[in-house]
Amino acid sequence: MSAVKLNQSDVTTQEAAKLLGISVTSVQQLVERGVLVAWKTQGGHRRIPREAIDALKAERSDLLTDRGRSAPSSTLSALIVEDNALQRMVYEKQIASWDIALETRFCENGYQALVEIAQRKYDILLLDIVMEGIDGYEIVKTVLANPDLRHIDIAVLTTLSREDLDARGGLPDEVLFFQKPIVFEELRGFMRGCAARKARQARVASPA
CATH class of the missing domain: 1.10.10 (Arc Repressor Mutant, subunit A)
Structure with missing residues (x-):
């Protein structure tokens, strides 16, 4: 430019x-x-x-794939919950460079995240575990307990090791785990998989 x-x-x-x-x-x-x-x-x-x-x-x-009738089937919505401002900036920069139709929103604490989730049904939820107040475990528990939110793909992004998480009670089988520092190619692969699955579901729901 x-x-x-x-x-x-x-x-x-x-x-x-x-x-x-x-x-x-x-x-x-x-x-x-x-x-x-x-x-x-x-x-x-x-x-x-x-x-x-x-x-x-x-x-x-x-x-313009976000417009009109194509938007629900072509664009993913992701909520990223991270209390570290610098880490949020890193996520935003990395995700913006990916060739994925993705609309992202960031929250800096668990309370904001629960409000967002209640207002909109996101496709993907990426969140830290260790946060003051409402932590990542509480958010995961709330989402999985709501049948209307079971479609959300959840991934935990944390400095904790798998052993640390297991000592705290572990994670549900349907929740993915990425340890910080994040290998962004792996996270990108997860997001692309979510996008492909949503596209398949849209084709089944709206056959030509």
Whole structure:
């Protein structure tokens, strides 16, 4: 992305997402693939010309996979619960670089997470275990106890070892375990598997 003169019609990534009707992550992916033109300010903030957005809407509507009827079947929603701000930034940067239609939201504690889960049925839940107040165990227990939330794929991301977790009572068989520091290729594989399974379910539910 090359520097250009600031234009009043240039918009932020968040504003572009609203204009296109897709997630911020999807906008980032289009920029990284060179489909959507963008540039960065001296402060490192991404800006996208309004003309580029209008052109994409007119010429490549097939790439706007979050829009209309295709959104439920093509875009995953993930809730990431992590109380460390730096770790949240690492997750956000890594996930944005993956070629996965994924809409992510972050929570910094268990209370926020339970509120989010009650308001929206996420596809994926990634969470730390050791947190003040409502910890990861309580969140997992709450999700698995609710029949309406059994579709959620859950993975624990923690500094604890498998032995440490077993000493605390272990994890349910359906909950995956990733030890920090995270091997992001493994986490990416998990997310891609979730995406493939959702796509298969959508095809079965809506046959051509």
